[in-house]
Amino acid sequence: xxxxxxxxxxxxxxxxxxxxxxxxxxxxxxxxxxxxxxxxxxxxxxxxxxxxxxxxxxxxxxxxxxxxxxxxxxxxxxxxxxxxxxxxxxxxxxxxxxxxxxxxxxxxxxxxxxxxxxxxxxxxxxxxxxxxxxxxxxxxxxxxxxxxxxxxxxxxxxxxxxxxxxxxxxxxxxxxxxxxxxxxxxxxxxxxxxxxxxxxxxxxxxxxxxxxxxxxxxxxxxxxxxxxxxxxxxxxxxxxxxxxxxxxxxxx
Amino acid sequence: xxxxxxxxxxxxxxxxxxxxxxxxxxxxxxxxxxxxxxxxxxxxxxxxxxxxxxxxxxxxxxxxxxxxxxxxxxxxxxxxxxxxxxxxxxxxxxxxxxxxxxxxxxxxxxxxxxxxxxxxxxxxxxxxxxxxxxxxxxxxxxxxxxxx
Numbered sequence: 001x002x003x004x005x006x007x008x009x010x011x012x013x014x015x016x017x018x019x020x021x022x023x024x025x026x027x028x029x030x031x032x033x034x035x036x037x038x039x040x041x042x043x044x045x046x047x048x049x050x051x052x053x054x055x056x057x058x059x060x061x062x063x064x065x066x067x068x069x070x071x072x073x074x075x076x077x078x079x080x081x082x083x084x085x086x087x088x089x090x091x092x093x094x095x096x097x098x099x100x101x102x103x104x105x106x107x108x109x110x111x112x113x114x115x116x117x118x119x120x121x122x123x124x125x126x127x128x129x130x131x132x133x134x135x136x137x138x139x140x141x142x143x144x145x146x147x148x149x150x151x152x153x154x155x156x157x158x159x160x161x162x163x164x165x166x167x168x169x170x171x172x173x174x175x176x177x178x179x180x181x182x183x184x185x186x187x188x189x190x191x192x193x194x195x196x197x198x199x200x201x202x203x204x205x206x207x208x209x210x211x212x213x214x215x216x217x218x219x220x221x222x223x224x225x226x227x228x229x230x231x232x233x234x235x236x237x238x239x240x241x242x243x244x245x246x247x248x249x250x251x252x
Numbered sequence: 253x254x255x256x257x258x259x260x261x262x263x264x265x266x267x268x269x270x271x272x273x274x275x276x277x278x279x280x281x282x283x284x285x286x287x288x289x290x291x292x293x294x295x296x297x298x299x300x301x302x303x304x305x306x307x308x309x310x311x312x313x314x315x316x317x318x319x320x321x322x323x324x325x326x327x328x329x330x331x332x333x334x335x336x337x338x339x340x341x342x343x344x345x346x347x348x349x350x351x352x353x354x355x356x357x358x359x360x361x362x363x364x365x366x367x368x369x370x371x372x373x374x375x376x377x378x379x380x381x382x383x384x385x386x387x388x389x390x391x392x393x394x395x396x397x398x399x400x
Contacts, residue, residue, distance in 0.1 A: 154266025
């Protein structure tokens, strides 16, 4: 089960072109939803205004090399290693979900576009990575959901109390969970159950990608931008934060 | 001056929710970031400002009497045991303050429940603090009335 391509077996019922079109539509929904989110919330306007303010208040100009270095550090520290999180457990949960989701999504796209039918045998590594990625999402996601989520750990709310901020993580967890359940049911050969879980899987996956304007999905685009801006402000001297204690500036 | 949160800097860790004595720092149901739900009930103790690991919380005067354009920012450095404040006035003046926040290393103070249960005699003293659960005892003894 873990080494066979579930989408190739699905091609007996759904033509590969339909699956491929679905993926393209979902990619467009994410891109369109993010753009709508950016314009609707005016986050781009806010970002560029803050950028102009930062340049006007800068005490030193940053060269191209320095900006590149800041961009690389942002990519390595804040994006690739989730360095923004101040709590280790949240950081681990986020890394599990982040890399699990990447592995799951990338292998899905490769399997659907390159190995869509049983006629094109899928390398065993791809479905294995798909399953590992999905399990990483579930471990990180459910750990976050039941134990680490601020609403539960600090606000004292029930883990089953839902609010709009939960739309992204809930739809992600439901989608990936149903994906694994569908794969398992498909391996058992029960056609009715397979179709039911396939329908639920498609429904929850569609919700995940279509709900971008209302969910926190787009945080993966604007959080790196905000982290980069914070680094630039600290480097060009426009940050209002006090200097580290050894070197206070101004009147004492 | 009550506090407010920079949403782009907050990572929703909940430190401010835990520490706020007024219970007015809460989590936004749409963005899952902290926010001050009732600025006019803020005691201005700045516990949240100092506790925020992301330096995402600032202070702001009420717009009807405090001039806008100023800023008050704080940096807490646990490893150094210091807290630094930078105050910027609208006319460009800037004041910086650095204060020690403790004399012992961060994290070195044990919580009450890390100590062993007090002796029966210690339970009867007036110096005893904390609830029975933290003292590892079922209940505190009833003390006889004082004979002054």
